[in-house]
Amino acid sequence: MNFKRLASRLTAxxxxxxxxxxxxxxxxxTVNTEGSSLRLRSEASTDSSVLTKLPHGTQVEVMDxxxxxxxxxSYKGTTGYVSAxxxxxxxxxxxxxxxxxxxxxxxxxxxxxxxxxxIKVLQGPLNIRTGPSTEFDKAGQMSVGKVxxxxxxxxxxxxxxxxxxxxxxxxxxxASEAQSxxxxxxxxxxxxxxxxxxxxxxxxxxxxxDCSGFTSYVYKQFGYKLNxxxxxxxxxxxxxxxxxxxxxxxxxFKKGNSSKRATHVGLYIGNNQFVHASTxxxxxxxxxxxxxxxxxxxxxxxxxx
Numbered sequence: 001m002n003f004k005r006l007a008s009r010l011t012a013x014x015x016x017x018x019x020x021x022x023x024x025x026x027x028x029x030t031v032n033t034e035g036s037s038l039r040l041r042s043e044a045s046t047d048s049s050v051l052t053k054l055p056h057g058t059q060v061e062v063m064d065x066x067x068x069x070x071x072x073x074s075y076k077g078t079t080g081y082v083s084a085x086x087x088x089x090x091x092x093x094x095x096x097x098x099x100x101x102x103x104x105x106x107x108x109x110x111x112x113x114x115x116x117x118x119i120k121v122l123q124g125p126l127n128i129r130t131g132p133s134t135e136f137d138k139a140g141q142m143s144v145g146k147v148x149x150x151x152x153x154x155x156x157x158x159x160x161x162x163x164x165x166x167x168x169x170x171x172x173x174x175a176s177e178a179q180s181x182x183x184x185x186x187x188x189x190x191x192x193x194x195x196x197x198x199x200x201x202x203x204x205x206x207x208x209x210d211c212s213g214f215t216s217y218v219y220k221q222f223g224y225k226l227n228x229x230x231x232x233x234x235x236x237x238x239x240x241x242x243x244x245x246x247x248x249x250x251x252x253f254k255k256g257n258s259s260k261r262a263t264h265v266g267l268y269i270g271n272n273q274f275v276h277a278s279t280x281x282x283x284x285x286x287x288x289x290x291x292x293x294x295x296x297x298x299x300x301x302x303x304x305x
């Protein structure tokens with residue numbers, strides 16, 4: 001037997017096999033979705049499951065183009081398929097036009113860019129970590145009801161601009177709810193600047209507030225007109241239960257034997273707390289919904305935004 005010839009044939013066979021398993025298109029791709037994200041799917045089809053979402057600007061390794069209008073890519077160890085319409089591919093310093101196909105070839109259905117993803121904190125304060133695990137250092141905290149845009153999803157953790165939060169304590173929300181929640185938080189944050197201001201019966205300005213004058217003034221700065229009394233503010237917005245409260249919601253109480261529907265109102269700020277113009281003795285303060293005085297007499301929450 002000619003061992004040299006056999007060795008030569010074996011080497012040639014191995015090289016051919018290696019060539020067959022080498023990706024047809026080894027290149028770098030950059031997601032181009034103009035502020036939204038791109039779905040990474042399990043198959044080259046819009047009917048297949050979504051593995052994760054790739055934010056604008058994400059770079060992936062392009063492995064192949066098995067179907068017209070699709071690329072097979074690898075991202076952080078996960079292999080899947082993305083629409084070629086939203087991926088700019090560079091190979092050997094040459095930009096490959098996205099979804100460039102012969103005119104005679106039918107174009108397969110491709111994906112639309114995914115909408116931006118948002119999460120809202122359900123339990124808090126929630127720790128923000130420097131990495132996707134409780135073993136990483138704390139980078140900050142998020143209060144209950146806080147909303148943030150998601151950059152990436154990894155092993156049950158959501159990556160935000162400020163770090164990572166555990167998915168067990170948040171819920172995904174759509175853009176419209178995220179916008180409302182964000183505005184509610186802005187209103188709550190704005191109201192907090194008046195802590196320490198004095199209480200004046202009938203007052204509705206920084207020179208002095210009563211309870212409904214305070215809530216009316218705060219909302220007026222955001223373009224909303226509230227009814228003037230605590231009782232009448234029960235008719236503003238939409239009703240929410242105590243366990244549905246979010247920052248910016250009105251919290252309304254009735255104490256004593258008053259014939260009025262309500263006697264006091266404040267603004268919920270999250271984490272079971274609210275800010276309100278309390279009495280002439282303490283002025284505008286922050287109280288807990290669990291404080292003895294407020295554990296009874298809650299007659300409703302109202303969502304304005």
